[in-house]
Amino acid sequence: MYRLFLLKHLGIITLLLPFFFVISSHRSSSTTVVNTLQLYDYNKSNIRNILAQNNAKITRQKRTALIIGNAEYKEAGRLKNPINDANDIAKSLRELGFEVTLLTDASLQQMEQGIENYNRQLRQGGVGLFYFSGHGVQAEGENYLVPVEAKLEREQDVRYEAYPVGKLLGAIEDARNKANIIILDACRNNPFTRSWRSSSRGLAAPAQTAQGVLVAYSTAPGKVAFDGKGRNSPYTSAILRYIQTPELDVEQMFKSVRGEVLKETEGKQIPWETSSLIGKFAFNLTNDDKTNQVATSVTQPTVTSVTTPSPTSTTTNNYVKTAYFMQSPTFNYLGASSNNIRVPNTTYYFTITLPENAQTPLQKLEIKQREGFEEIDFNLNKTIAFEGKGRKEGQKIQIKDVTRNSKTQTVSIIFDPAILPAKTITIGLRAVGNPSSEGIYEFEVMAFPLGSKSRAQNLGVKRLTFYRGV
Incomplete structure (x- = not known):
């Protein structure tokens, strides 16, 4: 008006x-x-300014951010800065036009749901930013973000208790929006790894990312970052100092951040980035008509880009897309045909639901015995799978292969064809015999989507209790 x-x-x-x-x-x-002429010039200038401001608001790309700050770790103690870090980053991003979702002291389920929602928003296009402050660990070359309730007594617990960075990268790649920035202030001195056989410090070296992604780490691979003495960590403090600088390109911004952190920590902490962004992006845009769009193609890009070859490409260095579930399957039920100790040939029933919104078929399940007085052995040739819940057998499901790793007490079941979304299935594992000791036995389930490169989804833990028969 x-x-x-x-x-x-x-x-x-x-x-x-x-x-x-x-x-x-x-x-x-x-x-x-x-x-009169002065009045005309004054009004003309004002109108141009107003129209320019309105057009800038209209043409600015959508900006979406998910911010997670985890501090109150139940097993590892409290971190001083992550909540402040997350709140301050969220405030700055809102001032810069981002639509921000903020999670603090998040559980694994809350992190998974938050990232699922974030991915849906990225699919609408624009620029995405993910920020995490808290504990991060590496295991077998993979990086994981640790929720506050995680119990990481052994290194192999990580894949069940923490969120893999690779899965986040896969979700972002699949969204296919123009530009994504991931900031991980998650390399603090980690108490979880003290009881592990291989105690790798910090996070692993950056993995190759898809085009249009910048991943920023608070310190170099294998090194530890400082939590900081003030309100914020040294890394986040430097980001807050530079993020609102007008027209400062994001890659140049992180160079400035690196210099600030080096100075603050007397050379002990060196921030690290890997980038495949194309063109330029600045957080604070003073001339939207010139700089608000992240370029999708440039004749001579100034940064290294990672491209995804077409299906007909003969390139030997093809980038393989990571498969993941848009919505996680659920582990609904665990029961046994008999809960009496020493009963032979007992069947344990594991019921899994693959929701319609998963959007990716289920290729494999891993069932792992976590706790118990005895190791339970299974007759793998007697394994069955069918549609339906519990012992109510429905249509049979074809199993391609069943194997067991005795060291990790894990049974792997591969389906062929893969299980389509919107189905509930049950796996029947035939135990050679129930344990001879009374007590609680815990089982974890991991689900793997269809694909040559896939990210497992932790479906949680359920218990079986065995007792003496009357």
Whole structure:
């Protein structure tokens, strides 16, 4: 309405100008003309400014951010800065036009749900930013973000208790939006690894990413970052210092951050980035008409880009897309045909639901015995799978292969064909015999989507209790 009001009055002023010029020719004084022209120039300038501001708001790409700050770790103790870090980053991003979702002291389930929602928003296009402050660990070359309730007594627990960075990268790649920035202030001195056989410090070296992604680490691979003495960590403090600098390209910004952190920590902490962004992006844009769009193609890019070859490409260094579930399957039920100790040939039933919104078929399940007084052995040749829940057998499901790793007490079941979304299935594992000791036995389930490169989804833990028969 205000724009129309100004345009209307500008038109009236324009129409009246000839009339004022005629009057001025009959008067010795030109004061009226000068004043009128000044008024015209003033209104014209204001209108241009208003239209430019409105157009900037319209043409600016959608900006979406997910911020996670984890501090109150139940097993590892409290971290001082992550909540402050997350709140301050969220505040700055909102001021810069980002639509921000903020999670603090998040569980694994909350992190998974938050990232699922974030991925849906990225699919609408624009620029995405993911920020995590808290504990991060590496295991077997993979990086994981640790939720507050995680129990990481052994290194192999990580894949069940923490969120893999690779899965986040896969979700971002699949969204296919123009540009993504991932900031991980998650390399603090980690108490979880003290009881592990292989105690790797910090996070692993950056993995190759898809085109249009910048991943920023608070310190170099294998090194530890400082939590900081002030309100924020040294890394996040430096980001907050530079993120609102007008027209500062994001890659140049992180160079400035690196210099600031080096100075603050006396050279003990060196931030690290890997980037496949194409073109330039600045957080604080003062001239949106020139810089608000992240380029999708540039004749001579100034950064290294990772491209995804077409299906017909003969390149030997093909980038393989990571498969993942858009919505996680659920582990609904665990029961046994008998809960009495020492009963032979007992069947354990594991019921899994693959939701319609998973969007990816289920290729494999891993069932692992976590706790118990004895190791339970299974007759793998007797393994069955069918549609339905519990012991109510429905249509049989074809199993391609069943194997067992005795060291990790894990049974792997591969389906062929893979299980389509919107189905509930049950796996029946035939135990050679129930344990001879009474007590609680825990089983974890991992689900793997269809694909040559896939990210497992932890479905959680359920218990079986065995007791003496009456």
